[in-house]
Amino acid sequence: MSENISRRDFIKLAGVTAATAAVLTGCGPASRYVVREPYTKMPEYTYNGQSTYYATTCRECAAGCGLVVRTMQGRALKVEGNKYNPTNLGKTCARGQAALQGLYNPDRIQNPVNQKGEEMDWDTAIGVVAETLGKYQPDEIAFLTGLAPDHLFDLFGEVAKTFGAPAPLRYGALGMFEARATLGEAARALFGQPNNLFFDLAGAEVTFSFGANFLETWVSPVAYTRGFAKMRQGTPGKRGYLVHFEPRLSQTAIKADEWFAIKPGSEGLLALALGKLTAEHQGKVIAAYEGVDVEAAAEAAGLEISTLERLARIFGNSRHALAIPGGAPLAQSNGLDSAKAILSLNALAGNLGQPGGVFLTPAAPVNDGYHRPATVRELALLVEKMASGQIKALFVHGVNPVFEIPAALGFSAALDKVETVISFASFPDETAVRADYIFPDHTGLESWGYQRLASGAKESTLSGAQPVVAPFYNTRATADVILAAAERIGKPLPYKDEVAFIQSKIESLVTTEGGFHAAPEINTFWAQFQQFGGWWTNDEKLGSPTSAVLDRPLAVRPAEYQGNGEYHLFTYVSPILGEAGANKPWLQEVPDPTTTVMWNTWVEINPKTAETLGLHDDDVVRIVSPFGAVEVSVYLYPAIRPDVIAMPFGQGHAAYGRYAEGRGVNPADLFGGAVNDAGDLAYAGLKVKIEKTGQKKQLSRLESRIGVYGYEEH
Amino acid sequence: MAKNHNIPEYKAEWKAGEEGKWGMAIDMDICTGCNACVAACAMENNIPFVGEEDAGYGRGMHWIRIERLWEGKYPEVKTEFQPVMCQQCGSAPCEPVCPVFASVHSQAEKLNVQVYNRCVGTRYCANNCPYVVRTFNWRDYDRPEPLNNQLNPDVTVRQRGVMEKCTFCVQRIHKAQDQAKSEGREVFDGEVQPACAQACPADAIVFGRIDDPESRVSKLAKQGRGYKLLEDLNTLPQVTYLKGGSHVRNG
Amino acid sequence: MSVMAKPLAHAHGHEEHDHEAELRKEHLLLDPKPRGEMNAMVMDMMGGTTWKFWVVAAIMGALVLWGLVYSWGIMIAQGLGLAGVNQPVYWGLFLVHTVFWIGISHAGTFVSALLRVFKAEFRRPFTRAAELMTTFSLAQAAVMIFAHMGRVWLAYWMFPLPNQRQLWPNFHSPLMWDFLAINTYLLSSTMYLFLPLIPDLAMARDRSTGWRRKLYSILALGWRGTEGEWTHLRHALNIFAFAILPIMFSVHTIVSWDFAVAMRPGWSSTIFGPYFVVGAIHSGVAAVGMVLVAVRAFIKNMDYFIRPEHFDALGKLMLIISMAWAYFFFNDFMVQWYGGDRWTDELLHFHEAGKWGWIWFLMLICNIAVPWLTLWNKTIRRTPWAMFIIGLLINVGMWAERFIIVPVSLAINRMPFRWGDYEPGVEVPIFIGSVAFFILLYMLASRILPLVPVWEVQEGQMAHSIRKYGKEPVVTVSDLE
Numbered sequence A: 001m002s003e004n005i006s007r008r009d010f011i012k013l014a015g016v017t018a019a020t021a022a023v024l025t026g027c028g029p030a031s032r033y034v035v036r037e038p039y040t041k042m043p044e045y046t047y048n049g050q051s052t053y054y055a056t057t058c059r060e061c062a063a064g065c066g067l068v069v070r071t072m073q074g075r076a077l078k079v080e081g082n083k084y085n086p087t088n089l090g091k092t093c094a095r096g097q098a099a100l101q102g103l104y105n106p107d108r109i110q111n112p113v114n115q116k117g118e119e120m121d122w123d124t125a126i127g128v129v130a131e132t133l134g135k136y137q138p139d140e141i142a143f144l145t146g147l148a149p150d151h152l153f154d155l156f157g158e159v160a161k162t163f164g165a166p167a168p169l170r171y172g173a174l175g176m177f178e179a180r181a182t183l184g185e186a187a188r189a190l191f192g193q194p195n196n197l198f199f200d201l202a203g204a205e206v207t208f209s210f211g212a213n214f215l216e217t218w219v220s221p222v223a224y225t226r227g228f229a230k231m232r233q234g235t236p237g238k239r240g241y242l243v244h245f246e247p248r249l250s251q252t253a254i255k256a257d258e259w260f261a262i263k264p265g266s267e268g269l270l271a272l273a274l275g276k277l278t279a280e281h282q283g284k285v286i287a288a289y290e291g292v293d294v295e296a297a298a299e300a301a302g303l304e305i306s307t308l309e310r311l312a313r314i315f316g317n318s319r320h321a322l323a324i325p326g327g328a329p330l331a332q333s334n335g336l337d338s339a340k341a342i343l344s345l346n347a348l349a350g351n352l353g354q355p356g357g358v359f360l361t362p363a364a365p366v367n368d369g370y371h372r373p374a375t376v377r378e379l380a381l382l383v384e385k386m387a388s389g390q391i392k393a394l395f396v397h398g399v400n401p402v403f404e405i406p407a408a409l410g411f412s413a414a415l416d417k418v419e420t421v422i423s424f425a426s427f428p429d430e431t432a433v434r435a436d437y438i439f440p441d442h443t444g445l446e447s448w449g450y451q452r453l454a455s456g457a458k459e460s461t462l463s464g465a466q467p468v469v470a471p472f473y474n475t476r477a478t479a480d481v482i483l484a485a486a487e488r489i490g491k492p493l494p495y496k497d498e499v500a501f502i503q504s505k506i507e508s509l510v511t512t513e514g515g516f517h518a519a520p521e522i523n524t525f526w527a528q529f530q531q532f533g534g535w536w537t538n539d540e541k542l543g544s545p546t547s548a549v550l551d552r553p554l555a556v557r558p559a560e561y562q563g564n565g566e567y568h569l570f571t572y573v574s575p576i577l578g579e580a581g582a583n584k585p586w587l588q589e590v591p592d593p594t595t596t597v598m599w600n601t602w603v604e605i606n607p608k609t610a611e612t613l614g615l616h617d618d619d620v621v622r623i624v625s626p627f628g629a630v631e632v633s634v635y636l637y638p639a640i641r642p643d644v645i646a647m648p649f650g651q652g653h654a655a656y657g658r659y660a661e662g663r664g665v666n667p668a669d670l671f672g673g674a675v676n677d678a679g680d681l682a683y684a685g686l687k688v689k690i691e692k693t694g695q696k697k698q699l700s701r702l703e704s705r706i707g708v709y710g711y712e713e714h
Numbered sequence B: 001m002a003k004n005h006n007i008p009e010y011k012a013e014w015k016a017g018e019e020g021k022w023g024m025a026i027d028m029d030i031c032t033g034c035n036a037c038v039a040a041c042a043m044e045n046n047i048p049f050v051g052e053e054d055a056g057y058g059r060g061m062h063w064i065r066i067e068r069l070w071e072g073k074y075p076e077v078k079t080e081f082q083p084v085m086c087q088q089c090g091s092a093p094c095e096p097v098c099p100v101f102a103s104v105h106s107q108a109e110k111l112n113v114q115v116y117n118r119c120v121g122t123r124y125c126a127n128n129c130p131y132v133v134r135t136f137n138w139r140d141y142d143r144p145e146p147l148n149n150q151l152n153p154d155v156t157v158r159q160r161g162v163m164e165k166c167t168f169c170v171q172r173i174h175k176a177q178d179q180a181k182s183e184g185r186e187v188f189d190g191e192v193q194p195a196c197a198q199a200c201p202a203d204a205i206v207f208g209r210i211d212d213p214e215s216r217v218s219k220l221a222k223q224g225r226g227y228k229l230l231e232d233l234n235t236l237p238q239v240t241y242l243k244g245g246s247h248v249r250n251g
Numbered sequence C: 001m002s003v004m005a006k007p008l009a010h011a012h013g014h015e016e017h018d019h020e021a022e023l024r025k026e027h028l029l030l031d032p033k034p035r036g037e038m039n040a041m042v043m044d045m046m047g048g049t050t051w052k053f054w055v056v057a058a059i060m061g062a063l064v065l066w067g068l069v070y071s072w073g074i075m076i077a078q079g080l081g082l083a084g085v086n087q088p089v090y091w092g093l094f095l096v097h098t099v100f101w102i103g104i105s106h107a108g109t110f111v112s113a114l115l116r117v118f119k120a121e122f123r124r125p126f127t128r129a130a131e132l133m134t135t136f137s138l139a140q141a142a143v144m145i146f147a148h149m150g151r152v153w154l155a156y157w158m159f160p161l162p163n164q165r166q167l168w169p170n171f172h173s174p175l176m177w178d179f180l181a182i183n184t185y186l187l188s189s190t191m192y193l194f195l196p197l198i199p200d201l202a203m204a205r206d207r208s209t210g211w212r213r214k215l216y217s218i219l220a221l222g223w224r225g226t227e228g229e230w231t232h233l234r235h236a237l238n239i240f241a242f243a244i245l246p247i248m249f250s251v252h253t254i255v256s257w258d259f260a261v262a263m264r265p266g267w268s269s270t271i272f273g274p275y276f277v278v279g280a281i282h283s284g285v286a287a288v289g290m291v292l293v294a295v296r297a298f299i300k301n302m303d304y305f306i307r308p309e310h311f312d313a314l315g316k317l318m319l320i321i322s323m324a325w326a327y328f329f330f331n332d333f334m335v336q337w338y339g340g341d342r343w344t345d346e347l348l349h350f351h352e353a354g355k356w357g358w359i360w361f362l363m364l365i366c367n368i369a370v371p372w373l374t375l376w377n378k379t380i381r382r383t384p385w386a387m388f389i390i391g392l393l394i395n396v397g398m399w400a401e402r403f404i405i406v407p408v409s410l411a412i413n414r415m416p417f418r419w420g421d422y423e424p425g426v427e428v429p430i431f432i433g434s435v436a437f438f439i440l441l442y443m444l445a446s447r448i449l450p451l452v453p454v455w456e457v458q459e460g461q462m463a464h465s466i467r468k469y470g471k472e473p474v475v476t477v478s479d480l481e
Helices: A007-014 A122-135 A151-163 A173-176 A181-190 A221-233 A269-281 A294-301 A304-315 A335-349 A376-388 A411-417 A478-488 A498-510 A522-534 A585-589 A607-613 B036-044 B052-059 B172-182 B194-200 B216-219 C016-026 C035-046 C049-079 C092-116 C120-149 C150-157 C174-194 C197-206 C209-217 C229-261 C274-300 C308-339 C342-353 C359-374 C384-410 C425-447 C454-461
Strands: A002-007 A034-035 A053-057 A067-070 A076-082 A141-145 A197-199 A206-210 A241-245 A259-261 A321-325 A358-360 A393-397 A421-424 A447-450 A459-467 A534-540 A567-573 A602-605 A617-623 A630-635 A642-649 A686-695 B023-027 B067-069 B081-084 B103-106 B111-114 B206-209 B239-242 C003-005 C462-470 C472-478
Touching: A053 A447, A053 A522, A076 B036, A076 C472, A122 A393, A122 A421, A122 A478, A141 A376, A151 A393, A151 A447, A151 A478, A151 A498, A151 B023, A173 A269, A181 A335, A181 C035, A206 A269, A206 A304, A206 A335, A221 B052, A221 C003, A241 A478, A269 A294, A269 A304, A269 A335, A294 A304, A294 B067, A304 A321, A335 C092, A358 C462, A376 A411, A393 A534, A393 B216, A393 C092, A393 C462, A447 A498, A459 C342, A478 A498, A522 A534, A585 B036, A602 A607, A607 B216, A686 C209, B023 B216, B036 B194, B172 C462, B194 B206, B206 B216, B216 B239, B239 C016, C016 C462, C016 C472, C035 C197, C035 C425, C035 C454, C049 C120, C049 C425, C092 C120, C092 C174, C092 C229, C092 C274, C120 C150, C120 C174, C120 C274, C120 C308, C120 C425, C120 C454, C197 C209, C197 C454, C274 C308, C308 C342, C308 C359, C308 C384, C454 C462, C454 C472
Parallel strands: A053 A459, A141 A393, A206 A241, A206 A321, A241 A259, A393 A421, A567 A642, A602 A630, B023 B239
Antiparallel strands: A053 A067, A067 A076, A197 A358, A447 A459, A459 A534, A567 A686, A602 A642, A617 A630, A617 A686, B023 B206, B067 B081, B103 B111, C003 C472, C462 C472
């Protein structure tokens, strides 16, 4: 069978309708390349009006949800959840739903181009990659990839190893905002091994969430939303209790039974105080809480001691209590301490490895180590090397560092110092437009792949990806480009192409027991892997952590704040746009859950604060930090601390297509470079000033300006 | 009196105690306001996006929206999320007022249907809808190439000057019914899911037959938590909301 | 033919010689002119067009082109997005103006038919002017309805036309009632305009040459002025005058039902029918006053026919109608407010205290305060320019009333999350175009049609005479029918 097989054969081999889910066997080798063929001759199994469904993986964030994409006559029509995938069990979030607007985005890069925008053919492009790989010393080459722990990260790792270059860095703004490395580091410190943690929300009776936006963007929102729903209504007669600590009423906080707008940076102190009071309530003496000053913690958080005592009783009385550390509390100067303090509450509740408690995420079926995303400290090192000219070639895939790395780190300036920058972006984002070459990869829905999960599933899961449509433009899989380039300069990797690479990685699963599907040999397994959208174990494979955290005294330093403004800046990732959704028009038009603003950035200010400042809705203000300033419209948000202002991350693009460009502002422009003990950016400890500009720019809201508050106030 | 079947019913002949057919139960206790339903609906039903200015001027085409109303003042402030779409009223105020029978009741599905190519755009139906869920095509909204590739062939693309609204994804209902018929069976509970229910990560939207007491939606709707939106208007909505137990408070 | 004597105003003056002259100066019907002279005066009105007329007509024509052809054309091509309507304010200025024009059209018929039925003699010189107003403003109302539609090119789907799908319009829809009522009104008021025109057209036919003669020959339908023809005309007019009154009441009642039958706070009111009828007459009679002032100022010989006595009479009518309107407004407001329904309360509060509160107060000032404070005064009533301003203000007030009822009330509904706002867009040029179109039609009509019903005036003058009983001049009226 030839390597180039027609699209219809491809469909015959790899595609099955999800509704019937028939098992395909003995079809021979699946196709590697998908070529487009006109539908003048209709394949015999295709009927007008009948759809074909393909299982794949969502690439809109790093959670790795399984998708089933409805296609008809070679067009992708609708994204639906893959009901088999244990991460999302058939569900999707808004970002996943809008994935097709990435595939069919009118601003996609359609051909390999150089910086002048001149189109190249792929042979030349591969030549450029080969030349770049061959020209420089191994330590002059750097790979920067997206947050998702996918096959390409593995491949880049092997390529880097082959060439002796440093291992690729995995980075995404979401990882930075969630301070994922800090949580991993805290897990290492507490449980002896670095790992992603799984919080069994579904089984918890009482959950204390310390700024964990698990219903919005946090780690695996679809999975945690399912957990939340089960916690609330999963068991008849039982309704889990959720207490949320966060300076603003976030979407997650709205769903909480109690919300406490505590001062940013006080979360760790609060956790310790709650731990101490809980232990006292339970009549235990715990070494960890010996030195804890409850009064000071209450004052730092801005809560009454009686409230803490009441909360401690609630926490202590429950047999299934859970504490979740979110992103913002960890992105403080004391973030690592806070993470430990919050996690220690779980040890106190005795829920480690227990239903409704904390678990270690299952080891991935492939490349099962813990792959921590790069910390900002590591990125700063890379930037330093780039700026000093030490890095001569930079390969960027799946991330838009010029936008996603806070400007204060100087990535943008350092990029100019790198001799050859090659971007594999599908869209003309800020990094791609400044790269020397753009060799566009297929978008997620046109490409092969697999992905490990950060968290979200109890089963050991490898989410599989396959093209749901033939590539729409003259794009090429980055893996194939890299492999071909490596071969051209005489350092071939042992894989013919991307599919061979993936197959070689999952080959060991063919013989692994306890899988969701099994096959006698790789070809059948491969077909099933595509059919079901991956491979996962039937049984739960969560790890049970153990910890002696309570035996040692715990302490949390008071948070140190950068900047000398009056207001804490609370930055959160837009729950709708995420880090990279801004170029999808329908995501722009989906209203923000809390403010209902569409198509723009706003700054949330407490109406009382606004009154003292003389600010009204839609007044444009300048938010100034020592590191930058942005101008943005005011949204009077009735549920935010008066000393805190909040802005969503996701807009403010200088490039990235017609729907994103020049829209809103990027609050990360205000961030400084201070990091916490784990090397994550301490962006949450920023204090800013508000300056009036005297201008007004009306925000587009779905909500009525008069109806939701009453018109007297306007 | 013999019925003239050439004249469509202007209003469902709803008898006391009679039930509808397809219905929804929305659990506001677990709705997280994530807007996945909003995006899913837009993707399934070829809903155009209108851009910043029009969206802010009440011209967004969302067939489903998540309402969020504030109560109280900081720090005693609370709110909840409520998805609102066409309630498929059994006695729909939008139907009698249309001069050209573009808003009619489907006798087969017991749904309120909007006949796009019959609509002349008087917008009376929308005025008379107490739930404010009808959206109007104020313009021909641009869908630049190749975004049009994802248009769902099962759903009509609407022209400017036409009213539209949530259909309960009637195209999916029909598909499932056809499938069931060809297999010689009834549509089973859960087989049809509108795009919103299908996407909902919390499974807060449950869809099914409300005339089947054994269906999931019927059981949910009969819970003590159930209520209808603006029930006193006697529009007989087919959507039941389950009261949220969440009461955000502070201190 | 019975003869009855009835004293009119000023019948008890003391200076008898001056008194008679005064009576003649005051009352058109007591100031007869020879037939031929009066006919010549009316013919003179239609001819003798100056360049100023054409300049104004050209400006109006340009405004029509800009408002109704260009602006509306663009809106048809690009959609109603160019207008200010949105969710939830689905209806905006187009429907405000529909109601506005229909309201104005009311007075023409009201003045003409009602006063004819009740034999109010002061109507005679201006029934024609008022009836023309009816027809032309109804045409503007139709323009506004069509502009309002999302797909105006399919407007004929509202007609009960046979078609292969056997689709029929929905007669349950108030819009359908409206459509039928307005059509009936347009037809009947056009016929009611035309019938009394026939003798005058015949008069014009006999006194003109060239194209005018040809045109009038066709329009006059061969009128010879025989006794039989007069009898038929009087019968027909009698029937029409009685028949058109219920039609007139029904039209605006049905217009009010567009709102009143809807399931909306503020709209669902049982008093909307008479409230709208009175409102329509309020704006319409004021508009008749304005038209008469304009016609008197700009058309030759008109000051003979239109005299202060007519403004005086109209002024009294306006004052009474303003009181009636105030009564209905208060009634509606009071009942809605007292009911205490949550959403109605929100709406009423929004009317006064919301963004458009000033329009609500403007409505009360123009509709109640202005007429009540001015029209009790005879001198003001008899001053044409003052009457023009008062008429204008009443029309502004009635426009404000419709603005409050349509877009402002639509902003508030039972889903506070979707309360809205309204900023007019292309409605404004289209309205300006329709006003210009109205003026233009009137101007052109004044060149072709006798603006004064000559035969009616002559008939009135024949019936009225001053006789002396001793030294006292007494006005006598003979009943002609």
